[in-house]
Amino acid sequence: MWMTAQMGTGSPATKRAPRSSPRRPPTKKGEANPALGRSRPAGDSDILGPAGIGKDLRGIAQRTAALKTRGGAAPLPEGDLVRLFQLLYAARDVDFTHYKPPTIERRIRRRMAAMKVHSLADYVRLLTDSPQELDALYADILIRVTSFFRDPAVFEVLSRDVIPAMLRERSDNEPVRVWVPGCASGEEVYSLAIAFLEASADSYSSPVQIFGTDVSEPAIDRARAGLYPATIAENVSPERLRRFFTTSEDGYRVNRYVRDCCVFARQNLTQDPPFSRLDFISCRNVMIYLGPVLQRRVMNIFHYALREAGYLLLGSSETIGNFGDLFRASDRKTRLYQKSASPQRQAVPYIGNTQPPARREKTGMVQEQGSIPNLFREADNVLLARISPAGVLINEQMEILQFRGRTGPFLELAPGTASLNLLKMARQGLLADLRIAIHSAHKNDTPARRDGIHLRGDGNPAITASVEVLPFTGPAKERFYLVLFHEQPAVAIEAKSKKKRGSAAAEPPPSRPVERLKRELDATREYLQSIIEEQETMNEELRSASQETQSSNEELQSTNEELETAKEELQSSNEELTTLNEELENRHEQLGRANNDLLNILTSVDFPVVMLDSGLRIRRFNPGAQRTLNLVAADIGRSIRDLKMTLVLDQLEELITGVIDRLEACELEVQDRAGRWYLLRIRPYKTMENRVEGVVLVLIDINDVKRLVGSR
Numbered sequence: 163m164w165m166t167a168q169m170g171t172g173s174p175a176t177k178r179a180p181r182s183s184p185r186r187p188p189t190k191k192g193e194a195n196p197a198l199g200r201s202r203p204a205g206d207s208d209i210l211g212p213a214g215i216g217k218d219l220r221g222i223a224q225r226t227a228a229l230k231t232r233g234g235a236a237p238l239p240e241g242d243l244v245r246l247f248q249l250l251y252a253a254r255d256v257d258f259t260h261y262k263p264p265t266i267e268r269r270i271r272r273r274m275a276a277m278k279v280h281s282l283a284d285y286v287r288l289l290t291d292s293p294q295e296l297d298a299l300y301a302d303i304l305i306r307v308t309s310f311f312r313d314p315a316v317f318e319v320l321s322r323d324v325i326p327a328m329l330r331e332r333s334d335n336e337p338v339r340v341w342v343p344g345c346a347s348g349e350e351v352y353s354l355a356i357a358f359l360e361a362s363a364d365s366y367s368s369p370v371q372i373f374g375t376d377v378s379e380p381a382i383d384r385a386r387a388g389l390y391p392a393t394i395a396e397n398v399s400p401e402r403l404r405r406f407f408t409t410s411e412d413g414y415r416v417n418r419y420v421r422d423c424c425v426f427a428r429q430n431l432t433q434d435p436p437f438s439r440l441d442f443i444s445c446r447n448v449m450i451y452l453g454p455v456l457q458r459r460v461m462n463i464f465h466y467a468l469r470e471a472g473y474l475l476l477g478s479s480e481t482i483g484n485f486g487d488l489f490r491a492s493d494r495k496t497r498l499y500q501k502s503a504s505p506q507r508q509a510v511p512y513i514g515n516t517q518p519p520a521r522r523e524k525t526g527m528v529q530e531q532g533s534i535p536n537l538f539r540e541a542d543n544v545l546l547a548r549i550s551p552a553g554v555l556i557n558e559q560m561e562i563l564q565f566r567g568r569t570g571p572f573l574e575l576a577p578g579t580a581s582l583n584l585l586k587m588a589r590q591g592l593l594a595d596l597r598i599a600i601h602s603a604h605k606n607d608t609p610a611r612r613d614g615i616h617l618r619g620d621g622n623p624a625i626t627a628s629v630e631v632l633p634f635t636g637p638a639k640e641r642f643y644l645v646l647f648h649e650q651p652a653v654a655i656e657a658k659s660k661k662k663r664g665s666a667a668a669e670p671p672p673s674r675p676v677e678r679l680k681r682e683l684d685a686t687r688e689y690l691q692s693i694i695e696e697q698e699t700m701n702e703e704l705r706s707a708s709q710e711t712q713s714s715n716e717e718l719q720s721t722n723e724e725l726e727t728a729k730e731e732l733q734s735s736n737e738e739l740t741t742l743n744e745e746l747e748n749r750h751e752q753l754g755r756a757n758n759d760l761l762n763i764l765t766s767v768d769f770p771v772v773m774l775d776s777g778l779r780i781r782r783f784n785p786g787a788q789r790t791l792n793l794v795a796a797d798i799g800r801s802i803r804d805l806k807m808t809l810v811l812d813q814l815e816e817l818i819t820g821v822i823d824r825l826e827a828c829e830l831e832v833q834d835r836a837g838r839w840y841l842l843r844i845r846p847y848k849t850m851e852n853r854v855e856g857v858v859l860v861l862i863d864i865n866d867v868k869r870l871v872g873s874r
């Protein structure tokens with residue numbers, strides 16, 4: 163178990179007990195595992211030729227596409243996925259259930275395609291039998307793409323502003339404590355260490371202690387070794403390479419005093435206990451792989467682990483999202499945040515992919531395409547349905563667009579700047595009721611009416627009137643209102659008031675000023691109440707709009723993260739291809755060297771040597787054979803049966819097939835057509851795998867010996 167106690171000692175972290183190395187699937191050399199097909203497990207050095215690689219890559223791409231099409235229609239079966247996660251958990255102690263499903267599924271599909279397995283159930287069976295494939299899948303899921311000084315602009319801000327401030331604030335020689343969870347092979351940790359060392363004026367005390375952790379053991383081993391290929395020169399300046407690295411045969415090794423600032427350990431960020439009292443956490447490009455449940459857990463862990471106002475650095479496509487009460491932005495562009503003081507935080511539910519509520523379409527009385535005259539015609543139509551009283555047509559801004567009939571008793575020009583605003587033109591006594599009626603028509607989208615309005619105008623006789631507001635929709639979906647004024651006949655009013663007086667004798671006559679003021683006050687109160695209600699509704703709408711924005715924001719964020727993940731996946735495939743390519747180049751070089759050696763050996767032996775394949779075709783011969791047997795370059799590939807040999811030997815073919823069948827060399831003395839004696843040696847041609855693929859013919863000139871013996 164990874165222990166908190168080993169942190170902060172400054173000494174290199176103790177290694178975890180190594181896991182027993184996974185067993186290979188029980189297959190014989192050269193034999194394919196039926197479950198695995200002809201595939202190459204990770205780390206195997208089964209090298210294909212360029213054409214073979216091309217064919218294999220095409221196959222993998224086609225199978226991945228096929229799996230995707232199937233997967234696109236139906237996600238991977240839940241039950242098998244759970245089983246797969248259980249296998250990974252049992253073997254590696256990491257639960258991937260709450261990682262982002264698209265990334266995980268893509269990685270699984272990729273492995274399935276590589277292993278030529280078509281269903282997840284089969285793949286789970288394969289994982290059960292093959293710990294090696296389980297390892298390969300685990301390594302594939304943990305995308306370990308990283309580099310030195312990744313996102314240089316971020317390191318510029320750190321070196322210029324953040325690190326100097328942290329160093330200034332530390333108390334006497336106490337090192338700044340930094341944690342880099344998900345540090346992969348350590349490049350980020352060493353980059354930070356270098357940035358701190360560069361910013362530190364005091365070269366005697368270590369200015370920083372950096373804890374680099376990752377769930378991948380091989381990554382941590384590489385980080386501890388601190389040995390990187392020569393290609394890091396693309397991201398590390400020559401000056402830094404000179405100052406902080408030592409050149410070695412295998413690339414660059416991080417210097418001891420930089421490594422001394424760094425402690426590496428295997429740690430599962432989502433399960434194991436965190437560090438504490440940290441000044442800085444750099445967790446870049448890890449959160450993009452985690453689902454909301456784990457993101458929430460990790461954010462709370464970071465909040466706990468940091469000191470007050472400690473810094474949190476995230477990757478370029480990561481943000482604190484919903485955790486604005488835990489952290490505040492310090493530099494939004496570089497994704498640098500600072501811990502906020504003790505929040506009262508509730509668990510925040512993840513707001514998923516919610517569709518914004520469909521906007522309610524208001525139904526207008528009339529819908530028509532056309533211009534203002536059409537609009538007027540429309541207003542006419544509405545009016546004709548009535549008794550054509552006096553009135554005005556207004557828009558939503560209360561501006562009068564058209565006067566209809568005699569509106570003088572109800573409206574008058576207001577002093578001051580010329581205005582056609584209906585509310586400004588309303589005669590004394592009309593305003594409160596008019597406002598309520600318009601407001602109600604606007605709010606409910608239905609006609610509204612107010613009766614018993616007592617109007618008094620300067621010099622005009624007092625009248626009692628009603629106002630009616632009819633809403634309707636214009637050609638461009640804008641809202642209009644037809645405001646109609648009805649003068650109530652004096653007789654009707656008198657009758658009404660008499661009736662009223664009969665039922666409520668205590669009521670004062672309507673003409674009395676107190677009564678009028680009371681009525682106006684009531685109307686104003688009613689209007690205010692409706693305004694308050696409307697305000698509340700508006701607040702509610704604003705709140706829900708804000709939630710919608712937030713959820714769209716999160717969707718965008720997650721799309722962004724998806725893109726970043728896909729980019730990293732591509733980068734990791736690219737790295738794999740580069741490694742494969744390097745390996746191929748090495749093989750190519752070795753082959754070239756072996757070929758040169760062979761050519762030199764064959765040229766330097768005087769006696770003729772000919773190599774035949776199992777079909778008795780000439781594969782190679784040396785200059786001695788060219789001279790003695792009259793062979794030319796064009797004879798390569800031709801059968802020995804078709805050649806006019808200089809040797810007098812009828813049963814050569816039978817002899818060769820006998821050697822191939824019995825796997826035994828044979829020797830015999832033969833003569834050429836000129837009567838010269840040779841010792842012919844026929845040996846089986848064996849490959850490194852001990853397979854027989856033809857024969858080697860060697861002719862040794864024994865003419866002199868033969869003549870000497872003959873002359874005795």
Ligand SMILES: C[S@@+](CC[C@H](N)C(=O)[O-])C[C@H]1O[C@@H](n2cnc3c(N)ncnc32)[C@H](O)[C@@H]1O
Nearest residue numbers: 304306307308344346376377378430431446447
């Ligand atoms: C893409 S790398 C990021 C490397 C580095 N932080 C950078 O930005 O260059 C993601 C790393 O997160 C690690 N990782 C994934 N899940 C983890 C977990 N639960 N705990 C710790 N590390 C994890 C992976 O092993 C991998 O090395």
